[in-house]
Structures are given as structure tokens and as C-alpha cells.
Amino acid sequence: MPGLAAPSDLVATAISGTRIDLEWTDWSANELGFKIQRMTGPTGFFRQIAVVAPDTAMYSDTSINPATVYYYRVCSFDATRHSNWSNTAWAVTDGMDFAEISRGDTSRKQMALTFDAGAVPIRPGLLDVLRDRQVYCTFFPTGWVTEQEPWNLVQIAIDGHVIGNHSYSHPNLTNLTDAEIIEQLFQTDEIIYNLTGHHTRPYFRAPGGARDARVLSVAESIGFRHVFWTAGGGDFGGWTVQQIIDNTLNNAGNGTVMLYHCLPENTEIAMPTIIDTLRAQGYELVTVPEIVAPKVISSPPGTINAGWNLISIPIEPATPNPPVVFRGVDIDGRLYRWDKETASVVAYDAWSPGTFGQLSADEGYWLRVDAPVTIKCAGTEVMNDRHIKLPQALPDPFVAWAIIGYPFETAQEWANCQIHNPSAPEPKTRSISEAKAAGWISSMLWSWDSATQSLFDVGIPDDWPMSTQIEPWRGYWMRPFVTGLELIIPKP
Numbered sequence: 402m403p404g405l406a407a408p409s410d411l412v413a414t415a416i417s418g419t420r421i422d423l424e425w426t427d428w429s430a431n432e433l434g435f436k437i438q439r440m441t442g443p444t445g446f447f448r449q450i451a452v453v454a455p456d457t458a459m460y461s462d463t464s465i466n467p468a469t470v471y472y473y474r475v476c477s478f479d480a481t482r483h484s485n486w487s488n489t490a491w492a493v494t495d496g497m498d499f500a501e502i503s504r505g506d507t508s509r510k511q512m513a514l515t516f517d518a519g520a521v522p523i524r525p526g527l528l529d530v531l532r533d534r535q536v537y538c539t540f541f542p543t544g545w546v547t548e549q550e551p552w553n554l555v556q557i558a559i560d561g562h563v564i565g566n567h568s569y570s571h572p573n574l575t576n577l578t579d580a581e582i583i584e585q586l587f588q589t590d591e592i593i594y595n596l597t598g599h600h601t602r603p604y605f606r607a608p609g610g611a612r613d614a615r616v617l618s619v620a621e622s623i624g625f626r627h628v629f630w631t632a633g634g635g636d637f638g639g640w641t642v643q644q645i646i647d648n649t650l651n652n653a654g655n656g657t658v659m660l661y662h663c664l665p666e667n668t669e670i671a672m673p674t675i676i677d678t679l680r681a682q683g684y685e686l687v688t689v690p691e692i693v694a695p696k697v698i699s700s701p702p703g704t705i706n707a708g709w710n711l712i713s714i715p716i717e718p719a720t721p722n723p724p725v726v727f728r729g730v731d732i733d734g735r736l737y738r739w740d741k742e743t744a745s746v747v748a749y750d751a752w753s754p755g756t757f758g759q760l761s762a763d764e765g766y767w768l769r770v771d772a773p774v775t776i777k778c779a780g781t782e783v784m785n786d787r788h789i790k791l792p793q794a795l796p797d798p799f800v801a802w803a804i805i806g807y808p809f810e811t812a813q814e815w816a817n818c819q820i821h822n823p824s825a826p827e828p829k830t831r832s833i834s835e836a837k838a839a840g841w842i843s844s845m846l847w848s849w850d851s852a853t854q855s856l857f858d859v860g861i862p863d864d865w866p867m868s869t870q871i872e873p874w875r876g877y878w879m880r881p882f883v884t885g886l887e888l889i890i891p892k893p
């Protein structure tokens with residue numbers, strides 16, 4: 402039996418801050434439809450966002466945020482098979498700040514440790530120090546180093562660090578043509594993605610920090626923003642352990658971005674003292690996307706209790722990697738999502754993080770902790786109404802639950818939320834109560850009280866509501882009876 406033909410020529414076009422349009426070429430004659438996967442930059446994995454009808458060759462993604470890099474790929478499927486993936490297309494939504502970063506937000510007591518790898522070896526002991534202390538950093542490897550030491554790059558990805566782009570062969574970019582600069586960045590992004598599942602946009606660091614206005618604008622044209630540094634760098638020039646420590650502590654300050662290298666033994670030896678001292682001084686050590694994120698929010702005390710929790714993340718995380726968002730919380734085998742396609746639970750497994758994928762503000766998650774914790778998330782406020790897709794029709798409607806998240810920071814009345822049903826007679830968009838009356842959704846709407854460790858029925862607004870509001874940091878179970886529904890939550 403011939404394979405199913407893969408779609409090709411996928412193009413992603415940003416239409417606004419909250420809409421990207423996809424178009425592709427359909428080569429298969431008898432597919433049942435197309436599956437669309439999306440990845441949010443800078444670092445993470447693809448997750449399915451939509452299934453569209455056969456012979457469709459376009460899709461508009463509106464569940465997205467301004468100033469963000471998105472990657473997409475599409476496959477066709479029939480009853481038994483998926484095609485190969487199409488090419489990957491990327492787009493940046495409107496509003497991205499491409500100004501060079503040399504310091505983060507100075508109103509927060511945070512610092513970012515960054516490590517360049519333009520030469521081999523990357524010292525595994527350095528990675529051990531960061532992992533043991535649960536410090537998430539930003540690495541800038543070249544494509545060449547990635548090819549030489551793939552095992553170390555995989556480890557960096559698994560450990561939850563952010564990976565930026567440091568060119569392929571470490572040339573002085575100011576001496577290259579525009580086309581050569583693009584090739585250096587594209588090639589490296591491809592190599593790192595193929596190995597780790599992580600794309601590098603929007604962050605790059607020019608080799609040696611050598612850049613000019615032309616280099617920055619060529620990079621911007623392909624979605625890259627330059628990350629310079631506040632201080633550091635002498636570790637590559639032979640600094641002693643004490644000099645590396647002193648230089649860091651002398652430059653410690655809000656928003657400081659420190660530059661180190663992966664090669665020098667002295668950097669590895671200095672790092673435990675640097676980390677412990679900065680933390681003792683009250684600095685939080687974060688990634689580059691977090692240190693420039695416009696917003697930091699924390700779960701209120703008492704929200705995440707010992708035992709099971711059904712939670713959501715009420716902003717778009719700057720780094721949607723679970724280990725970074727749940728920094729310091731043991732999530733290995735303790736964080737679960739509901740896979741809409743297979744109607745099964747997927748646990749976060751530290752050794753295969755790609756299976757779990759990225760965190761999304763639209764989804765709810767089960768989290769089991771031993772003691773109450775506060776979760777702190779850096780990211781971007783969700784800017785407009787959210788359309789959350791409910792699961793596809795499944796053979797057994799009783800397992801077709803969706804665990805949805807609440808993507809906003811302030812509560813919204815359930816009475817203001819709506820359900821959209823594209824296959825219904827007009828009106829296709831109805832209130833929650835009307836959708837229930839029409840048989841689109843179950844009347845039961847569950848959440849979880851982590852204080853008492855029990856399920857509670859939120860209730861459709863005109864039944865017996867336990868809560869008239871849908872709330873931040875809380876996840877919900879909804880049960881759709883119809884395919885293709887969307888829950889519309891207006892921005893409060």
C-alpha cells in the first residue's frame with residue numbers, strides 16, 4: 402500500500418498580534434483530514450492544536466499571543482495512517498520587540514546566567530552543577546559544536562535550559578553578506594532542532610558579540626533578536642576561579658545578564674559559589690526570556706495544596722517548558738495532561754520531555770505535590786478573547802472529556818462565556834446554558850478542590866452553580882457531546 406502523501410509548501414503568515422494564517426499544498430487523494438501541530442518559541446516541542454477537514458489547505462490560528470514566535474507543521478491522515486510531516490513554517494506575531502538585550506527588567510531581583518559554546522568541549526560537570534541546583538540558564542551553542550557533541554546538547558535540552566543560536570561556524574558576522582548571515586542562523590537552527598526538538602528563535606548571540614546595525618536587521622528579518630550581556634566573558638580569556646567569581650559578584654544587580662563559556666574548567670569550578678552566593682543575596686536565577694518577560698505572576702498561597710491539584714497557568718509562559726515554569730517543584734511523573742486525541746493521560750517524564758510537550762494557558766493540568774507550593778510564572782498577559790478547542794468526537798462520548806485551563810489572571814463570569822459549534826444551525830455561538838440545552842455539552846462541569854481533595858460540580862450557570870466564575874490557577878473538566886466545539890472565554 403503506498404504511503405499517504407505528505408502536505409508540502411506550508412507557509413505561515415502573521416496577520417496580526419493574535420492571528421496566523423497557514424496554507425499548504427494537499428497531495429493526498431483520500432485523506433480523512435489534516436493534523437496541525439504548533440510549537441511556541443523559544444524552546445519546546447510540537448503539540449497538536451487542530452484537526453481540519455479533508456481537502457482543506459488552510460487554517461487560521463487565533464489562540465495565540467502577540468510578540469511570540471510560532472512554528473507549525475501539518476500531516477494528512479486516514480483511518481490507519483499518518484503521512485510524514487510537511488516542512489516546518491514559522492511566523493512571529495505582531496508586537497515583537499527586536500531591540501538588543503543586554504540587561505533584563507531592572508525592577509525584579511533576577512539575574513540570567515548565559516553560556517556560549519563556540520568551541521568544544523562542553524563540560525558535562527558544568528551541566529551537573531546547574532541540574533543539581535535546579536538553575537535554568539540560556540545556552541548559545543554553534544551548529545558546529547552541536548554536531549561535535551550531540552550528547553551534551555541533548556542533555557542541555559532535557560535539563561530544561563533555553564537554547565539560543567550562536568551561528569554555525571562562529572564567524573565575525575559583520576564580515577559576512579546578508580545571505581551568509583541568514584545561512585549561518587538557519588543552518589544552526591535546523592541542526593539544533595533535528596537533534597533536540599528545540600527551535601532557537603527568537604534569541605541569538607553574535608560570535609564574540611560582533612554585530613552592527615546591518616547584522617541586527619538581517620537577523621530580525623528572519624525572526625532573531627540579539628542577546629548581548631551586561632558583564633562577564635573573561636572566563637574564556639584565562640581568568641582564575643576567583644576572578645570569575647569576583648567579576649560576577651561585582652556586577653550582580655537587577656536584570657544582569659552574565660556571559661560565561663561552556664569550555665573553561667574554571668567556570669565549572671566557580672559556578673557553585675556563584676550560584677549559592679547570588680541566591681543568598683536574594684537573586685532569582687532565570688532564563689533570558691524570563692528576565693525580559695513583561696510580567697511575573699505567582700499562585701496565591703493556598704492555591705496549590707498538598708496532594709492532587711487541577712491547575713492552569715493564567716498567562717502565556719515566556720518559556721513554556723514544564724521544568725522552567727514549575728521551577729523547584731518535582732514534576733517528574735507528577736504532572737499530567739489530558740491528551741485530547743487519544744483520550745488518555747500523559748505524565749511528564751524528565752527523560753522524554755517531548756512526549757509531554759509545552760505548557761499552554763488554554764489547558765488544565767493535574768499536579769501532585771507533597772507540600773503546598775507557590776508557582777511563579779514569567780510571561781505575557783493574554784491579550785484577547787480566548788477560543789479553546791474542545792476534543793474531537795470519540796467513539797465513546799463518555800471519555801471525551803476536556804481539561805481546560807483558564808488563560809487570564811482575573812476571574813470571568815461563566816455567564817459571559819460562550820460555546821461555538823461550527824456545524825450547528827444559526828446561531829452557531831450560544832451561551833453555556835443554551836449550549837447545554839441544545840445538547841452540545843454535558844450539564845456537568847467539574848473542578849477540583851485541592852484543600853479537601855475532592856471533585857466539585859461547578860454547575861452550568863442556571864443549574865446549581867457552586868461558583869458563578871471561571872478562575873485563574875484552576876483547571877476544569879468539560880464534556881462535549883459534539884465535534885469541533887470551542888469554548889469562548891472573553892478577556893475580563
Ligand SMILES: [Zn+2]
Binds near residue numbers: 517567607608
Ligand atoms: Zn562564542
